[in-house]
Amino acid sequence: xxxxxxxxxxxxxxxxxxxxxxxxxxxxxxxxxxxxxxxxxxxxxxxxxxxxxxxxxxxxxxxxxxxxxxxxxxxxxxxxxxxxxxxxxxxxxxxxxxxxxxxxxxxxxxxxxxxxxxxxxxxxxxxxxxxxxxxxxx
Numbered sequence: 619x620x621x622x623x624x625x626x627x628x629x630x631x632x633x634x635x636x637x638x639x640x641x642x643x644x645x646x647x648x649x650x651x652x653x654x655x656x657x658x659x660x661x662x663x664x665x666x667x668x669x670x671x672x673x674x675x676x677x678x679x680x681x682x683x684x685x686x687x688x689x690x691x692x693x694x695x696x697x698x699x700x701x702x703x704x705x706x707x708x709x710x711x712x713x714x715x716x717x718x719x720x721x722x723x724x725x726x727x728x729x730x731x732x733x734x735x736x737x738x739x740x741x742x743x744x745x746x747x748x749x750x751x752x753x754x755x756x
Contacts, residue, residue, distance in 0.1 A: 694739075698737055698739075699734075699739035702730060702733060702737065703734075703741040703742065703743050705730050706727070708744075
């Protein structure tokens, strides 16, 4: 390699400065794009995290709703249906005198029958007790 001409040194220096400025611009642009990419990556992870949290929360809520539904079904089958069966089995309008009292009695049993049907109860109705001469043994 030959030594540059001393008269050409300003031109060489100018080209070198130009090249360094181009490299500096490229590095600055690269740093700017890297920062922007990192910021986008942080937002993407934040969104993914939020989606994961919402998904887990929805799953837990759904599971709790299923458990509540099962509990309500058990309550209906174990508690309410037997009570309705006893109430409906005790229906005897002849125990009421004709008039407002019997009309209220009949209206009440219409509501009870409707509740029994809405709960989809399948228990047989408990018939009224037969009169006894002595109390039942304990």
